[in-house]
Amino acid sequence: MRAARWYGAGDIRVEELPDPTPGPGQVKIQVKWCGICGTDLSEYQHGPMLVPAKRPHPGTGKQAPVTLGHEFSGDIVELGEGVTNLGIGERVTVWPLLPCFKCYWCLRGRYNECLTLGTIGLAADGAFANYVIAPSYGVHRLPEEVSYEAGTFAEPLAVVVRACKRGGISLGDTVAITGAGPIGLLALQAARGAGAGRIYVVEPQARRRELALKLGATAAFDPTQVDAGKEIARLTDNIRANVVMECSGVPAAIQSTLALSGRCAKIVMVGISSTPVEFPFDRLLFHEKEITTVQGYVDEYPAALSLLASGEVVVEPLISARIRLEDIVAGGFEALAHHPEDHIKILVSPL
Ligand SMILES: [Zn+2]
Ligand SMILES: [Zn+2]
Incomplete structure (x- = not known):
């Protein structure tokens, strides 16, 4: 062979x-x-x-x-x-x-x-x-x-299903996603399936932002042109995102999750960065924000296949x-x- x-x-x-x-x-x-x-x-x-x-x-x-x-x-x-x-x-x-x-x-x-x-x-x-x-x-x-x-x-979608579970998306939550590559675009669709209300995508590439909008993003922002945190604040009456899924692994995007998220938010790190990233600890602490991570999957394959079968994820x-x-x-x-x-x-x- x-x-x-x-x-x-x-x-x-x-x-x-x-x-x-x-x-x-x-x-x-x-x-x-x-x-x-x-x-x-x-x-x-x-x-x-x-x-x-x-x-x-x-x-x-x-x-x-x-x-x-x-x-x-x-x-x-x-x-x-x-x-x-x-x-x-x-x-x-x-x-x-x-x-x-x-x-x-x-x-x-x-x-x-x-x-x-x-x-x-x-x-x-x-x-x-x-x-x-x-x-x-x-x-x-x-x-x-x-x-x-x-x-x-099924494999990358299983990662994303786990990210949604670890982020604890609730019905009507505002979700922000950084990075609209394969994982980010699957995360967008899975978040919608998990009941997210508004979903904001932050992605520098125009073609990927267009695709995100086509796949159901409420809005997509170019972080090189606008302050996505301020935009999301404006559109959500200053509440910002309840859940952020970081799908790029880019240090600047990882840092930006703090500004995209609101009080008591959950921030799920899906993208991998081997570079240390600084985070203002007090801003996490004062607003009881949680950072969690995703390493692959355990038992998420049946859910991933079900989302593909139903057409919830294309x-x-x-x-x-x-x-x-x-x-x-x-x-x-x-x-x-x-x-x-x-x-x-x-x-x-x-x-
Ligand atoms: Zn893979
Ligand atoms: Zn073992």
């Missing part, structure tokens, strides 16, 4: 590999589509971040080169020994976490915090390939209303390109690295 393998930063090669065989408790999936995630792009540009490059991964034993790709859908084509709850030919997507199920955090059900957590497509071979192997416990059937393309969004407008596996470097990673303004989500097909 063909597979796109990470060898190092700036070095992803599409190569011929033997077809994989499912072990006990695993299934073999023929990949239809796999989305390129911001995590994959970071591995390409600045890796290794999560790919085990220097030593084998403590959970999976895998070491680079590794096939990337964790946002995927496909058909089950082979069942490993002992798999009785799934059938050949079923249309599926996969919760790609590989927790140990034994550590303190796993025993509390916090699989996303497993001490030796690995992820398919980072610490085990992923789905930028014709076939991928997945443990049966991670496999979710696609509802019949959900296409293979839409099924690849993903078609987020797909900015569909490319072949052979073109993943030039048409995928290089395009995202050098022309981010042209893209939201790029889907890759090995077929």
